[in-house]
Amino acid sequence: DGGITQSPKYLFRKEGQNVTLSCEQNLNHDAMYWYRQDPGQGLRLIYYSQIVNDFQKGDIAEGYSVSREKKESFPLTVTSAQKNPTAFYLCASSRGANTEAFFGQGTRLTVV
């Protein structure tokens, strides 16, 4: 089945640790996105990539890093510099600009 797979579904992190969230798609999409969702705040863009080996910061990139070495994969690292990392993280992909985007099922990150 074609789609976007995020793993893990739930993730617990100790303060001061870096953690990496996985996002893989087999839709042959060029563009991939990372969003953060907090109650009452909607979806906020962290990073996006329109093509392999290229990515741009979104509205809330501080404390996060990404890579796009393969078309299918767009991992997100939440670093210890992110002051409030507990949130629901969503990965999405699309064929390109001005096309519909499809989402994974999300990763819920909790800092303990």
Place this chain on the structure above:
Amino acid sequence: QKEVEQDPGPLSVPEGAIVSLNCTYSNSAFQYFMWYRQYSRKGPELLMYTYSSGNKEDGRFTAQVDKSSKYISLFIRDSQPSDSATYLCAMSAINRLAFGKGNQVVVIP
């Protein structure tokens, strides 16, 4: 003014009623418009998409776009308890994909 405005207030309707949701936007570069449904603790699911002004129908769902007023709507006819979810509007332009905050809808049996 925010790029995409969607009143997040919860909406409760009786089963069988018409649900009406809307979003306004300020960026005239947006050309592609989408509606997503999101169940609790799940990723958003694409419901409808369109790039032209006017109406687009799919079963019980109708998406409406008015580019001159920068206004989009989603109508759900004959609402069912299974329609209870959060609905997010989204719109895209070159290098930009923006979302509304989402509307929580509860359909009461």
